[in-house]
Amino acid sequence: MRKRTFTEIPVAVPTLTKKNFESDQDVRWCPGCGDYSILSQTQRILPDLGVPKEDFVFISGIGCSSRFPYYMNAYGFHTIHGRAPTVAAGVKVAHPELSVWVITGDGDALSIGGNHFIHLMRRNFDINVLLFNNQIYGLTKGQYSPTSEQGKTTFSTPMGSLDNPFNPISLALASGATFVARSLDRDPEHLRGVIKAAFEHKGTSFVEIYQNCNVYNDGAFFSFTEKETKAENTVFLEHGEPLVFGKDRDKGIRLNEFQPEVFSLTEGNYSPDELIKHNQYAENPTLAYFLARMSVIPDVPHPIGVFRSIKHACYEDLMAQQVETAKRQRGEGDLEALLNEADTWRVE
Amino acid sequence: MRKDVQSIESATLLFAGDSGDGSQTIGTQMTEASAIAGNDVATLPDYPAEIRAPAGSLAGVSGFQLHFSSETIHTPGDTCDVLVAMNPAALRVNLDKLKPNGILIVNTDNFAARNLKLAGYTDNPLEDGSLVKYQVFPVPLTRLTRDSLKGTSLAHREADRCKNFFALGMVCWLYNRQMDNTVKFIREKYRKKPQYVEANTIALKAGNVYCEATEQFATSYEVKPAHFEPGTYRNIEGNMAAAFGLIAASQRSGLPLVYGSYPITPASSILHELAKYKNFGVITMQMEDEIAAIGAAIGAAFSGALGATGSSGPGLALKSESINLAVMAELPLVICNIQRSGPSTGMPTKTEQTDLLQMFYGRNGESPVPIIAASRPADCFETIYEAARIAVKYMTPVIFMSELYIAFGAEPWRIPEVSELPSIKVHYETTADGFQPYMRDEKTLARPWAIPGTPGLEHRIGGLEKADISGNVSYDPENHEQMSLLRAEKVARIADDIPPTEIFGEPEGELLVLAWGGTYGAVRTAVEHKLAEGASVSHVHLRYLNPLPSDLGGILKQFDKVLIPELNFGQLLKLIRADFLIDAVGLNKVQGLPFYVFEVESKIHELLRGDA
Structure with a gap:
């Protein structure tokens, strides 16, 4: 097996810049696509993570988002539709020291790859998943996706789509994900922060990124991303902080019979103690679910930020422990002994 | 009374009963005992897909056929010398395999009206004269087993479950077999339940003593050791040999083995076997489906491990898109297809060779994949080892084909010396200067294996067509044809790397x-x-x-x-x-x-x- 030197002997990681992570391939997303921002913020944040460049591995499925690895000067594997989580699992289990990233989209992760997605979440490999959610199929030219709203009129649904959409955050939480967050392509600073937090979390980190497809679903998230409407329609989650939003931070969210209720912090008889306080480290996922469901309730803001971040054992570590235990209990495998460990007989 | 011992060349036995009766267990034990006695052996387990079909029904009959001989043999036998039938259904299903004048041992305690009806008999075959052409030994197996266990604390129901060992004890007497291996097996199997160790051992010995004591059995048989090449031998089943072959390839190549799989008959026992050997650094992953299983193996291969996956035809159908990813990405991978009857779910516990063209052509595009097939249970070891060797040397997925008949069958195996195994050389590319992901070895046309974590060799691969040498995405028409030809040529060149074909008999x-x-x-x-x-x-x-x-x-x-x-x-x-x-x-x-x-x-x- 390959000798890893950097884990044994501390060597100075050469200073890297964004430039080091740009590949020589022309980026071929449509002009104005939200993917450009996600690529750029990722390239900007990677040099700060303290990982040697050669240890980054980007694995994608199929779709616009999945072209991402070609544009990263890192190890990359553009696999097949929906299956990136499975390939990433194999990489991570064989080489836990690598920093493994899955790049996927709403169709890739939640339609064709839905099964792999939920199982990746529950196994909790130390892998980071960036899901570019544009609520549309872009590469196949504009069919509705599993996150499109019901009634979506597209080429494949001229009278409107019939399916109820997935809420990716709810799905990830229900699948046992240990880190669940949401960010925006048009909020570079927040996006970088969330990507960094995802990296720092030990375990599967799931990040849903609202991403604008300016060709087939332009403006799907504008009410959450544009200056005029953003403050009124989103609430940014901060651990330990109350759920307060609005341009003047004058609105709060409280519980009313298990429903979120928006109330004014400046008018009426309300007390700030009624505000829901965010706790991303709560082992009990109830609050995280509650926050996740806010995105489908009318007239409450969409939560953006880290919904949940808890510590659980990682699959690859448990696997390594089993290997170590087996070696301790039975000794390092001896092929000769293995082949002969049965009732044998000699023929002279 | 001194009983007669006749020397014979070979015998074929068939143990049959309800699927919960333990026919597979005693068949396997008799196989071990015969192999240890130096006979050549060949086996055919035959059981229904249902774990427990209704007791006494024709659908629930499970059988285990064993052929042993003082000569070299290659099959479990066309017809049987001995049939042990634990109930009327087992008799009805298997009687046509018994030779005229063959020995028929039946458990008469199970021939009540209800069992006869379940098996579709209107008259009791033990009484209606329909079995006159056989040597029938009616034995009240259930009652005798209960009697032998009177001194133990076992309830009737528990005692009845020991009757298969009583039957095995009888057959061991009939063929003068030692029972040490079975006593040891019982001790290990019921390690945590000492009362069952005692009871099954008593039943086994009681069956043996019964034949010795009763006048019903006058003759026993002896089969002399077969002639084998010198060496150390063991008995081995095909899937176990395949698992060992993968571990051997991992050890000899120095590559950690990552086996991704999803349970399916008849491939699951490779997963079970490999899962036991984590002390060899073997990683087994039971994934969420067939596609995930091969995906994990491909990921492991990409990162520099020996990736392998195993399934049967239906699973291979699901894996076909992923196999093509490995074809395009040119990554080493061992893919096992343990064939069973198809199409669709077909007959999961029955053997067939109907997947050959699926393995050749069952993928989109021009998709050349090396295919090699094992011929016998023990041959699975060498064949899968060879699959791994080719995969690593040529940077290609390789399909290892086996089939239920040899996967579950067993035979004596001359254990190879580890040093005799062909070497599997691994070269990870480390030179950044001039590196291109799709440059090729002149002789094998293999591309370099440059694994993540290697400084300076960062590159991207994937399922889109690659430009020759650079590996960048390419839609160039001539490049596509050139790459298709290169992939085909790489596989074709393996023909220069295999031994000359052996001809049994005259060359013309x-x-x-x-x-x-x-x-x-x-x-x-x-x-x-x-x-x-x-x-x-x-x-x-x-x-x-x-x-x-x-x-x-x-x-x-x-x-x-x-x-x-x-x-x-x-x-x-x-x-x-x-x-x-x-x-x-x-x-x-x-x-x-x-x-x-x-x-x-x-x-x-x-x-x-x-x-x-």
Whole structure:
């Protein structure tokens, strides 16, 4: 097996810049696509993570988002539709020291790859998943996706789509994900922060990124991303902080019979103690679910930020422990002994 | 009374009962005992897909057939010398396999009216004279087992579950077998339940003593040791041999083994076996589905491990897109197809060879994948090891084909010296200077294996067509054809790296029997019989199916006729006719059963007489 030197002997990681992570391939997303921002913020944040460049591995499925690895000067594997989580699992289990990233989209992760997605979440490999959610199929030219709203009129649904959409955050939480967050392509600073937090979390980190497809679903998230409407329609989650939003931070969210209720912090008889306080480290996922469901309730803001971040054992570590235990209990495998460990007989 | 011991050359036994009766267990133990006694052995477990079909029903009958001999044998036998039938259903299902004058041991305690009805008998066959052509030994097995266990604390119901060992004790007496291996097996199997260790051991010995004591059994038989090449031997099943072959390839190459799999009959026991050996650094992952299983193996291969996955036909269908990813990405991978009856779910516990063309052509695009097939249970070891060697040397997925019949069958295996195993050289690319992900080794056309974590070799691969050498995405028409040709040529060149084809019999003559996979035993035995009669017939058994051996065309030309027996409707036949433009004929069977020797023999006879 390959000798890893950097884990044994501390060597100075050469200073890297964004430039080091740009590949020589022309980026071929449509002009104005939200993917450009996600690529750029990722390239900007990677040099700060303290990982040697050669240890980054980007694995994608199929779709616009999945072209991402070609544009990263890192190890990359553009696999097949929906299956990136499975390939990433194999990489991570064989080489836990690598920093493994899955790049996927709403169709890739939640339609064709839905099964792999939920199982990746529950196994909790130390892998980071960036899901570019544009609520549309872009590469196949504009069919509705599993996150499109019901009634979506597209080429494949001229009278409107019939399916109820997935809420990716709810799905990830229900699948046992240990880190669940949401960010925006048009909020570079927040996006970088969330990507960094995802990296720092030990375990599967799931990040849903609202991403604008300016060709087939332009403006799907504008009410959450544009200056005029953003403050009124989103609430940014901060651990330990109350759920307060609005341009003047004058609105709060409280519980009313298990429903979120928006109330004014400046008018009426309300007390700030009624505000829901965010706790991303709560082992009990109830609050995280509650926050996740806010995105489908009318007239409450969409939560953006880290919904949940808890510590659980990682699959690859448990696997390594089993290997170590087996070696301790039975000794390092001896092929000769293995082949002969049965009732044998000699023929002279 | 001193009893008579007759020396015989060989015997075929068939243990049959309800699927919960333990026929597989005692069959396996009798196989071990016979192998340890130095006989050549061949087995055929035959059981229903249902774990517990209704007790006493025809659908619930589970059988285990064992052939042992003082001569070299290749098959579990066409017909049986002994049938142990634990109930009327087992008798009804298997009676036609018993030779005239064969020994029939029946558990009379299970021949009550209800059991007879379940088996579809209107009259009791033990009483209506329908069994006169056999030597019938009616034994009240249940009652005798209960009686033997009176001194223990076991309830009747628990005691009754020991009756298979009582039956085994009887058969051990009948063939003068030592029972030490079974006593040891019982001790280990019921380690946590000492009362069962005691009870089953008592039942085993009671069965043995019963035959010695009762006048019912006057003669026992002895089968002398077979002649084997010098060496250390053990008994081994096909899937276990395959698992060991993968571990051996991992050890000899220094590559950690990552086996991704999803449970499916008859491949699951490879996963079970490998999962036991984490102390070899073996990583087994039971994934959420067949696609995930191969995905994990591909990921492991990308990162520099020996990736492997295993399934059966339905699973291979699901994996086909991923196999193509490995073809395009040119990553080493071992893919096991342990075939069973199809199409669709088919007959999961029955054998067949119907996936050959699926493995050749069941993927989109021009998708060349090397295919090699094991011919016998023990051969699975060497064949899968060879699959790993080719995969790593040529940077390609390789399909290892086996089939239920050999996967579950067992035979004696001369344990190889570890140092005898061919070396598997691994070269990870580390030189950044001039590195291109799709540059190729001049001889093998393999691309470099540059694994994540190697400084300076960062690169991207994927399922989109690659530009020659640079590996960048390319839609260039000429490049696509060039790359398609390169992928084909790489696989074709493996033909230069395989041993010359062995011909059993004369290198020229009237008839060549060309076969592959698990038909080896029946074909070899049939050819041996015909050669002994002076017929001009030879046998070539193919391990390498893609590419075919380069000397095969020349060999085929030396025979007037070519017969290709297969457990399908002529899949290798189509390939051979297309590749070599010869008028080969097939012998085909799609019944979920292996060939009987007589079937192959009569076809050979027919062709040699010229009335085909």
